[in-house]
Amino acid sequence: MDQKYSVPALDRADAVLNVLIDEPYRWKLSDLSKKLGISKSTLYSLLVTMERLQWVNRDRNETYAIGSTLGRYGSAFFRQYDLIGEFRRLAEPLMRKLQESIQLAVLEGDEVLYLAKVEAPSPVQMVSGPGVRFPAHATGLGKSLMLDMDEHQICALFPQETLPKITAHTIESRQALIQEVTNGRQAGYTLDLQEGVMGFCCVAAPIRKASGEIAAAISCSMPIHRWEEKKELAIQEILQLAQQLSNV
Structure with a gap:
């Protein structure tokens, strides 16, 4: 190194x-x-x-x-593996119910880091497996992970007003991102409508610690031609799964 x-x-x-x-x-x-x-x-x-x-x-x-601080760090290190295990256990039946892939991620700087994925049996998949990083502003997961951030914090994370375009539908400005996060905070979930990958839509929701702080987020992604048919059920199920995984 x-x-x-x-x-x-x-x-x-x-x-x-x-x-x-x-x-x-x-x-x-x-x-x-x-x-x-x-x-x-x-x-x-x-x-x-x-x-x-x-x-x-x-x-x-x-x-x-x-000292005790290192004990907390150690506990946090192992809890993330508890969370991944619980995610896999609880997301598997949801994947079978929706027949769509479910992802788990955390925020690292201005990117989301994917921790785990329960993949649907589909020939067409988003590239979102463990270890993959992706610009946070272009994902439902990233928006959910920012739900507790105020405008100042989001501006610190994205110093430039213009945001990089990933697809033709990616949010272009920091102000638009702030508005999306505000809307998501009110709704309890966030969306990605072909903003990260053309042809795919996602719904995401935050997972919270016992303190209320956001620890991670989950999402359900699907091809756009199935979005209108499954959107409402996916939102309902992802919110429920996020609640189950909170405080793990």
């Missing part, structure tokens, strides 16, 4: 954490300094910051262990 943009303080913090993971409440500042080859003054500032962030805990003997 290119080291050009690495942050030395984070490398040092990572080294500290790797020691503490294996041997909690054994190492004092002076011992860590010797083991890692980091000066005491530099390490002291680092540990004070890490303690403030609750990355580490310090006991009465001045020894260190990993």
Whole structure:
């Protein structure tokens, strides 16, 4: 990996954490300094910051262990796999009912990252499998993942007023995207009408954590010639599935 943009303080913090993971409440500042080859003054500032962030805990003997923040990070890491497992379990019967593909994705910057897909038995498919990224403004998933963002946050995500065209139907302006997100917030779901892929339409809805924060989103995609026939049922079912997957 290119080291050009690495942050030395984070490398040092990572080294500290790797020691503490294996041997909690054994190492004092002076011992860590010797083991890692980091000066005491530099390490002291680092540990004070890490303690403030609750990355580490310090006991009465001045020894260190990993802190509660890292526990939350670890739980969040494994919860995403719980979510994928539940998504596959619950989306499978819905796919069979609708005979259309169901996707799960998260927001990463101004793109959606697809985590999982339950694929319908159709010869024509959208390219939306795990690991695929796609411009968020051109997808129902992306719009759903932005439902809790205000205008300022959306402008920060998309600094330019003009948005890239993916198809002839893609939203062209940031202001139009803000309006779509506002409409979606009121409806509880969002649509993609041939905006990401010509010939396909999608309905999407957000999945929420117990705190109410949006964690991911799901969508149902289908060829346009089946859209009017199945649209209302797909909206109803996707909203229900999103509710089931919330708080997983």
